[in-house]
Amino acid sequence: MKFLVCISNVPDTTTKITFTPDNKEFNKAGVQFVINPWDEYALTRAIELKEAQGGGTVTVLNVGEADTEPNIRKALAIGADDAIRVNAFPKDAFFVAQQIANIAKDGGYDVILMGKESIDYNGFQVHGMVGELLGIPTVAPAMKLDMSGNTATLEREIEGGKEIVEVNTPFVASCQQPMCEPRIPNMRGIMTARTKPLKVVEPTGEGARTEVSAYALPPAKQGVKLIPAESAGELIKLLRNEAKVI
Amino acid sequence: MSVLVVVECDGGEVKKSSLEVASYGSQVAQLLGTSATAVAVGEATEANLAKLGEQGITKVLYDAEPRLKDFVNGAYTKLIAAAAQQEDAKVIVLANSNIGAAVGSRLSVRLQASLATNVVELPKADGGSFTVKRGAFSGKAFADVTLAGERKIIAVKKNSIEALHEAGKTAEVVSFSAQLSDADFADAPKQVVLQDQAGGILLPEADKVVSGGRGMKGPENWKLIEDLAQALGAATACSKPVSDVDWRPHHEHVGQTGITVSPNLYIACGISGAIQHLAGVNSSKVIVVINKDPEAPFFKAADYGIVGDVFDVLPKLTQAVKELG
Ligand SMILES: Cc1cc2nc3c(=O)[nH]c(=O)nc-3n(C[C@H](O)[C@H](O)[C@H](O)COP(=O)(O)OP(=O)(O)OC[C@H]3O[C@@H](n4cnc5c(N)ncnc54)[C@H](O)[C@@H]3O)c2cc1C
Numbered sequence: 001m002k003f004l005v006c007i008s009n010v011p012d013t014t015t016k017i018t019f020t021p022d023n024k025e026f027n028k029a030g031v032q033f034v035i036n037p038w039d040e041y042a043l044t045r046a047i048e049l050k051e052a053q054g055g056g057t058v059t060v061l062n063v064g065e066a067d068t069e070p071n072i073r074k075a076l077a078i079g080a081d082d083a084i085r086v087n088a089f090p091k092d093a094f095f096v097a098q099q100i101a102n103i104a105k106d107g108g109y110d111v112i113l114m115g116k117e118s119i120d121y122n123g124f125q126v127h128g129m130v131g132e133l134l135g136i137p138t139v140a141p142a143m144k145l146d147m148s149g150n151t152a153t154l155e156r157e158i159e160g161g162k163e164i165v166e167v168n169t170p171f172v173a174s175c176q177q178p179m180c181e182p183r184i185p186n187m188r189g190i191m192t193a194r195t196k197p198l199k200v201v202e203p204t205g206e207g208a209r210t211e212v213s214a215y216a217l218p219p220a221k222q223g224v225k226l227i228p229a230e231s232a233g234e235l236i237k238l239l240r241n242e243a244k245v246i
Numbered sequence: 247m248s249v250l251v252v253v254e255c256d257g258g259e260v261k262k263s264s265l266e267v268a269s270y271g272s273q274v275a276q277l278l279g280t281s282a283t284a285v286a287v288g289e290a291t292e293a294n295l296a297k298l299g300e301q302g303i304t305k306v307l308y309d310a311e312p313r314l315k316d317f318v319n320g321a322y323t324k325l326i327a328a329a330a331q332q333e334d335a336k337v338i339v340l341a342n343s344n345i346g347a348a349v350g351s352r353l354s355v356r357l358q359a360s361l362a363t364n365v366v367e368l369p370k371a372d373g374g375s376f377t378v379k380r381g382a383f384s385g386k387a388f389a390d391v392t393l394a395g396e397r398k399i400i401a402v403k404k405n406s407i408e409a410l411h412e413a414g415k416t417a418e419v420v421s422f423s424a425q426l427s428d429a430d431f432a433d434a435p436k437q438v439v440l441q442d443q444a445g446g447i448l449l450p451e452a453d454k455v456v457s458g459g460r461g462m463k464g465p466e467n468w469k470l471i472e473d474l475a476q477a478l479g480a481a482t483a484c485s486k487p488v489s490d491v492d493w494r495p496h497h498e499h500v501g502q503t504g505i506t507v508s509p510n511l512y513i514a515c516g517i518s519g520a521i522q523h524l525a526g527v528n529s530s531k532v533i534v535v536i537n538k539d540p541e542a543p544f545f546k547a548a549d550y551g552i553v554g555d556v557f558d559v560l561p562k563l564t565q566a567v568k569e570l571g
Contacts, residue, residue: 122363137432160256161497163436164436166436216389216390221547224551225551232558232562233565235563
């Protein structure tokens with residue numbers, strides 16, 4: 001079985017977010033980039049399923065410029081077999097989805113996995129766009145994925161519960177916890193990752209459909225109003241009369 | 247030309263987030279000088295759909311096909327696309343829910359529309375450009391996004407738009423069929439498992455949330471959280487380590503790797519306020535923190551705080567709520 005796992009390169013969760021002076025772009029200076037945490041579930045689960053099947057391949061795919069390669073190598077170190085980088089700045093979800101769909105179409109992948117969303121843009125869009133571009137089912141967001149032959153059984157989160165969904169390959173799923181325990185690379189993985197193939201291809205398809213015209217930070221909090229523990233009940237009055245939320 | 251609103255229904259009722267979406271859609275319609283039609287999915291009653299008039303909807307399309315009761319991506323996408331074609335919808339508004347995101351992303355490709363999710367404000371449309379404000383960087387920032395093209399899809403974040411309410415206005419409910427075939431139900435759920443929700447309030451929909459962390463010491467103490475939640479009419483939630491050790495079910499875990507919530511009131515009890523936790527709650531309107539450590543990082547993100555022991559403070563809060571009557 002051939003797995004395609006899409007990973008994005010995002011600022012580390014603990015990063016303090018700042019923008020360029022014109023507020024048009026995220027300020028990358030001094031920021032550590034990591035594999036999008038949601039994508040780690042997709043990657044690890046694909047590797048686990050491949051191992052359980054005793055064969056097959058896991059290919060990682062990233063749409064990004066050359067500076068994303070350290071994280072692509074990290075995905076190889078975790079256990080992917082090979083990688084493809086589409087050499088382009090990921091302009092918007094539609095742009096990225098087209099790149100993924102085009103690679104998937106030519107590569108004959110059975111299962112396309114990705115994280116639920118990226119922690120920078122929080123789009124939660126790419127999965128459905130890829131599914132629609134390829135004309136195959138999408139299951140999003142998935143909390144569990146098992147395979148038996150060409151049939152996958154997934155648990156899909158819904159508000160207030162979950163659904164058990166069965167689909168046949170090929171399909172797309174966006175992953176979230178508790179699908180698996182994401183793996184971290186070991187020494188052997190890091191050594192072998194250097195020799196695994198990383199193919200770079202140029203983008204195809206139309207441009208983006210959306211554009212960020214400006215970023216902004218939320219207004220700073222006014223500071224916390226502390227209520228002494230002895231008179232905790234006062235808080236409830238403040239929530240009613242001052243904050244007007246109860 | 248019109249605005250189409252996707253309304254999710256559950257157990258016959260229109261979901262709260264869909265009332266917000268309907269209000270959003272009718273205000274967009276006003277902005278564009280047109281009317282707002284809704285298409286309903288899930289289990290609905292005609293009477294409840296007609297009440298969408300109170301949110302400014304003039305007409306509701308409803309396909310009573312029983313297999314549409316539960317979410318089916320293929321069928322929902324086809325149904326909404328057919329409604330959009332019939333109504334010549336230039337703007338489609340849906341909730342930034344799991345259903346909204348799953349369908350919205352497929353629809354955007356099918357209808358060649360531009361898509362913005364996580365939207366928190368009404369659009370600005372001037373001189374041909376159409377811009378919406380959306381949350382980004384896990385609640386740490388906002389982005390103004392310009393949507394290109396003739397058709398646009400907007401997924402509205404929960405609790406970010408006040409639902410309109412013009413008592414007594416009704417919408418016309420019209421039966422609608424998208425001529426769905428068996429193939430459209432290929433991804434229908436085999437089984438739907440509903441979880442126990444404290445007081446029947448769904449966490450993703452809740453406008454008040456009481457949440458507990460490792461400071462609660464063990465699952466046997468959750469009664470204190472539940473009592474306060476029940477008194478307030480709030481949903482309950484927890485931090486990740488709490489669900490990792492099974493004190494609480496996974497679906498209550500909020501944060502970067504859990505559910506993102508944006509209630510009007512978030513009360514954090516015995517939670518340190520790690521950045522990964524904040525990522526899921528920091529767009530709550532009012533944050534209250536109860537922690538015995540005055541240095542807990544959560545106090546920096548809080549509006550109100552009590553430095554104290556949760557076992558002492560929580561019963562007092564519950565008592566005070568009950569006294570409000
Ligand atoms: C990749 C990644 C993703 C993550 N995703 C999430 C996520 O989605 N959600 C999440 O929550 N975490 C997440 N985490 C974990 C996060 O970093 C923190 O470890 C976690 O939020 C801490 O939970 P806590 O505050 O309940 O526990 P602790 O950090 O142990 O804090 C307990 C707090 O309770 C207080 N306390 C103790 N006893 C009392 C008492 N009697 N009365 C009052 N206060 C008391 C303490 O002072 C302390 O502040 C993630 C971590 C990583 C690395």
